[in-house]
Amino acid sequence: MNSADFPANAPGVSRTAFTAAAARAAHLLVDAAPVIFSDPLAERFLGERAEELLAYHRLHGEHPVLAGARAEAVCRSRFTEARLLRRNSGIDQYVILGAGLDSFAYRTPPGRFRVFEVDHPATQAAKRELLARAGVAEPPSVTFVPVDFEAEQPRERLVQCGLDPVRPVFVSWLGVTVYLTPAAIAATLRDLGGLAPGSEIVTDHLLPPELRDAAGNAYAEAVGPVVAGQGEPWHTFLSPAALATLLRDAGFEVVEQAGQQHSIAAELWQRTDALRPAALSALAHARLPHRTG
Incomplete structure (x- = not known):
């Protein structure tokens, strides 16, 4: 098959x-x-690109940029799913904004969550083709919701696709805000502020240069131009205080914020490999308060 026909190479x-x-x-x-x-x-979700993409890590796994990419990806995923999966939350609707190749719905026993994967239509189409090629069934608990975050807001589309608007929702929004304008981030948060009381969100954001450490700045200086050259430039860097303000303005109460180092248990950083915490990004967990009176 011609590489140009591979889903990852499709426009958008x-x-x-x-x-x-x-x-x-x-x-x-x-x-x-x-x-x-x-x-x-x-x-498996990488399909025919698996060998190419994983070869970089296998051959150069100790390189600070590749190790930094792994640390960034796994820390934010662990932080988010630990909060989603805690007992007795009462939430069974899970919205993944910018779902990409997220695999939660395909490696989690069905029944506890109804999962709404929200992303650009082209990325969703590529993912669904990859799932089919990998022989991974789309579980009935998954609903695909196509949204362009710069042009439209997700809440109305989610309700149209079956989200129950009167019951709380857990939202993850990872690896997305840096690619959006500040206005689009604020508009999306305000839109999510209209979800049912008790709804929660976990989101991450890249820090501005003055809040990064040497490792964080080195990573940003290496990766930023590459993703821009691929058509996905970084637009927005936020301090934890700035993100907290955006969340509060949208009606959320901030539950916790953490940099990479404190996003996971300290013992997980007792390592013999190349993974090290960097001041590159931060995570926030917030919820919509229950109304009183």
């Missing part, structure tokens, strides 16, 4: 969705214990 498909999945897959292949996050389907 997110290249960073593939590099993020490769980082999750490579963590299980090149990094030592303890495992920070296990995504056993990530390699």
